[in-house]
Amino acid sequence: MLQKFGFTQYESQVYEAILAQDEPLDATTIVNASNVPKAKIYEVLNRMIDKGIVLTTMDGKKKLYMAVDLQTVIHKIKLDFEKDIDSLKQYKIKRTFTDEHIWTLKDESSIASNIEQLIEEADSSILFLAWNERMETYRNLLEQKEEQGVYVEVLAVGGMESSLTRKYSLIPLLDAPEPSQLLIVDDAYLLFAGLENESWKAIKTMSKPIVKAMTxxxxxxxxxxxxxxxxxxxxxxxxxIERLLTRLIY
Incomplete structure (x- = not known):
């Protein structure tokens, strides 16, 4: 029952055996009810006590065990999982190499996830150009990064309300251009995305010449x-001048 949630087979067997009874059990009774070897029972029980899903008490000279009710265990598993997810979000692996390859992305949600990850991992600077509806998706995160001391500069096509210190709003003078997104992080990581045949496609690279050119x-x-x-x-x-402007992002 509990193996899907990180518990061992013996732990699951012991928990089910204790939970099935209406009264506390001693170790010998648990061995018989759970089919866990006698040589292993105290090791298993101690682990379960440490994990907070089995309670113990003394009745005279006899040690008794009782299972925490299932709903409480479910709540504990959920809280532990959410805590682990939060820890995983904070975990960072710093690259110690320069990857000159140009990687391609073709899925809209994958592109969005990569943009969010790059912004979250930014240490020193963020340059971001995007259409306002896309920029709005990351507005709160960008504001948080600026509050943390990261240099943030954005150009929102169509305009955007934000508390960011360095923000620019471009209102196209002529026909609206095709949407695109350009993100440069820490002067080292670049992601550029645009629409092709109504589908988002992107490139991602650490190539220094490309990062510099796009900066x-x-x-x-x-x-x-x-x-x-x-x-x-x-x-x-x-x-x-009007003819030249039509060849730019306007």
């Missing part, structure tokens, strides 16, 4: 955002 791309768009925000009406009056 320049990010600041290129930030600069254009600020320029068009201030001089957009004037720029669109110039046909040549």
């Amino acid at each position: 320049d791309y990010f600041y290129h768009d930030v600069a254009l955002t600020q320029i068009t925000k201030k001089y957009g009406d004037q720029l669109l009056q110039d046909e040549e």
Whole structure:
């Protein structure tokens, strides 16, 4: 019964044997009821006491055992599992090598998970460009990282309300472009995603030349955002400038 939840076969047999009785049992009775070898019974019982699913008391010179009720055990297993998940979320493995490969991702949920993981693991800096509905998904996490001292700079196409210190909002002057997402973390990790045939696809890399080039791309768009925000009406009056703008992210 309990083997699926990390308990041994003997522990499961002992727990079921004790739980089936309405009164406390001694070790000899548990051996007979559980089919656990006598040589192993005290070792098993002590482990179960340590795990908090068996209670013990003394009745004269005899030691008696009683099982914690099943609902309490279920609650304990659930709490322990949630605690382990929280610990796993905090666990970080620092890379000690540089991976120059370019990896591809084709599943939207996988791309989203990778973006969230990269943001969570950021130590020093986060640069993030995305359309507002995508940016909103990570807004709380980005704000938390900034509060932790990570340098965060974002460019939200379509605009976004946020407490972030360094945020830019790009309102496209012309037809809305195809959505994309660009994330650069710690000047070392890059993920770029875009739509292809209505499906999200992405690349992920630590290649230094690509990370540097896309960092320049990010600041290129930030600069254009600020320029068009201030001089957009004037720029669109110039046909040549308007033609050039249509070839950019606008």
